Amino acid sequence: MSSRNLVICDQEEGYAASFAVFLMKKKELAFQVQVCNGLPQVQAILRDHPINILLIGESYPADERKGIRADHVFVLIESGKTETNDGETAIYKYQSGEMLLAEVIRKCSEQSETENLYFRTAKTKNSRIIGIFSPVHRSGKTGYGLKLGQELAVSENVLYLNMEFYGGIGGFFPEEGHTLADALYYSRQENRNLGVILTTLVEHMGALDYLLPVRVSEDIRMVTLEEWIRLFRQIEDQSIYDVMILDIDEGLRDIYGLLRICTEILVPTVKDTLAEAKILQMEEELHLLGFDDVKKKMVKKELIS
Numbered sequence: 324m325s326s327r328n329l330v331i332c333d334q335e336e337g338y339a340a341s342f343a344v345f346l347m348k349k350k351e352l353a354f355q356v357q358v359c360n361g362l363p364q365v366q367a368i369l370r371d372h373p374i375n376i377l378l379i380g381e382s383y384p385a386d387e388r389k390g391i392r393a394d395h396v397f398v399l400i401e402s403g404k405t406e407t408n409d410g411e412t413a414i415y416k417y418q419s420g421e422m423l424l425a426e427v428i429r430k431c432s433e434q435s436e437t438e439n440l441y442f443r444t445a446k447t448k449n450s451r452i453i454g455i456f457s458p459v460h461r462s463g464k465t466g467y468g469l470k471l472g473q474e475l476a477v478s479e480n481v482l483y484l485n486m487e488f489y490g491g492i493g494g495f496f497p498e499e500g501h502t503l504a505d506a507l508y509y510s511r512q513e514n515r516n517l518g519v520i521l522t523t524l525v526e527h528m529g530a531l532d533y534l535l536p537v538r539v540s541e542d543i544r545m546v547t548l549e550e551w552i553r554l555f556r557q558i559e560d561q562s563i564y565d566v567m568i569l570d571i572d573e574g575l576r577d578i579y580g581l582l583r584i585c586t587e588i589l590v591p592t593v594k595d596t597l598a599e600a601k602i603l604q605m606e607e608e609l610h611l612l613g614f615d616d617v618k619k620k621m622v623k624k625e626l627i628s
Contacts, residue, residue, distance in 0.1 A: 328372055332359040333380035333399060338416070342378075345420040349522055365391055376427065380416070381405040395431060425523035450559040454585035456571045458605045459598040462591045463626045465495055468570045469528065471589070476530035479565040482521075482558065483533035486543060487572040490536020500526050502535040504542040510554040517554075518561030532564070548577035552584060579614045588621045 329346065333339040339358045346356050354376075359365050362383060368374060369392060377393040385406045388396070398407055399416040407413050414426050455468040465485065472483040484503055485496070492498060501524040509520045525532040537543050558564060575581060582588055592598050602623065609618040 327354060327375040328357065328368070329354040329376040329378070330357050330359060330365060330368060330374050330393075331378045332362070332365050332383070333378070333416075334360060334382050335380065336360050342420060342423070346424070349424075352522060362387060362391070376431070378414075378427075381413075385411075395427075397427060397430070421523060428519055428523055450564060451566045451587070452555060452585045453566065453568045454571055454582050454588040455568060455591065456573070456582060456588055457590050457592055458573055458601045459592045462593055462598070464591045465491065465570055467589075467591045467624065467626060468568055469495060469531070469533075472531040472533070472566075472568045473529050475566055475568075476532075480563045481531055481566045481568065482525065482562070482564040483528075483531055483568045483570065485534070485536035485570045486575060487536055487570060488540035488544065488574055490570070492535055492538060496533075496535050497526070500535045502537050502542075504537045504539075506534055507542070507546065507550065507554060510557055511550070516561060517557040518563075521558070521562055543572075543575065545576065548580045551581055555584065579609065579612065579617055582617045582620075583614065585620065588617065590621050590623045591626050592623055594625055 331339040331343055336358075339360070343356045343358050346352060346354055357368060359368070365374070365377070365379075374391075374393040376395045376397070377391065378397045378399055379388060379391075381398050381400045385408050388398075388411070389408055396408075396411045397414045398405060398411050400413050401416050405413060412430055414423065416423075453471070455464055455471075457464050465487070468485075469483060472481050475481045484506075486503065490496065505524055506517070506521065509517055509524075525534060527533075555567060558567060569581075569585065571578070571581065590602065592602055606618055606621075609615065
């Protein structure tokens with residue numbers, strides 16, 4: 324699939340260049356990004372290639388913008404209202420790159436035109452789903468999962484999902500940002516393309532992409548196994564990610580069924596008698612409940628307490 328052309332035309336060259344750099348760091352997006360500082364440059368691009376998305380400053384008069392042909396035209400406004408032509412969408416200029424991109428994608432999504440906005444990688448195999456799970460509390464599970472994700476992200480596209488009731492926003496994670504609850508919301512919307520929506524939701528920790536844990540535990544306490552499976556399958560089928568790392572809370576519904584869909588399960592633990600007893604009790608329960616296949620996939624990772 325060929326990439327689409329996105330053109331940024333604004334007299335504030337530093338702004339246009341900065342937003343272009345932001346977009347080009349989004350490895351999921353299939354945009355050929357070009358920056359212009361005048362309408363003649365935009366027309367020159369049009370002579371050679373169609374423009375799929377144009378972001379243009381409000382300083383260019385509405386009557387001059389009428390002559391520009393583009394599938395989607397977003398007028399970058401600085402404050403208040405500005406005159407727009409039919410087919411143009413006003414969008415606030417001075418917001419975060421993530422928010423501005425989200426507005427662009429949502430508008431395109433309304434017209435079911437997100438299909439060619441991002442790369443579908445030609446995967447030769449299904450995504451790995453690595454579960455991080457332990458009945459041992461304060462074992463360093465979250466830190467271990469994030470460190471593993473950063474190591475794997477050096478050579479693969481990795482998405483870390485914190486599925487804990489109290490994942491610690493403000494600890495490992497920033498206070499602001501989209502959470503796992505947002506991804507679940509979009510997963511449930513049949514008219515949404517989760518792969519492209521994810522590009523506006525994820526945060527970055529080096530090369531690792533991640534979603535913040537939920538802010539309210541009720542957002543995931545009652546999520547069914549079927550809903551989790553649908554989310555993971557959508558991510559696998561519609562996104563660039565080769566690896567998903569699931570940081571799993573023991574209180575989730577159908578916890579062993581959830582672990583069953585993982586391709587591998589890593590069990591962080593610490594060396595003490597109580598931790599060993601908890602691991603043994605879990606293994607016995609797995610056997611009694613008929614989850615020996617889950618038990619076989621578990622690999623203990625002893626961490627320094």
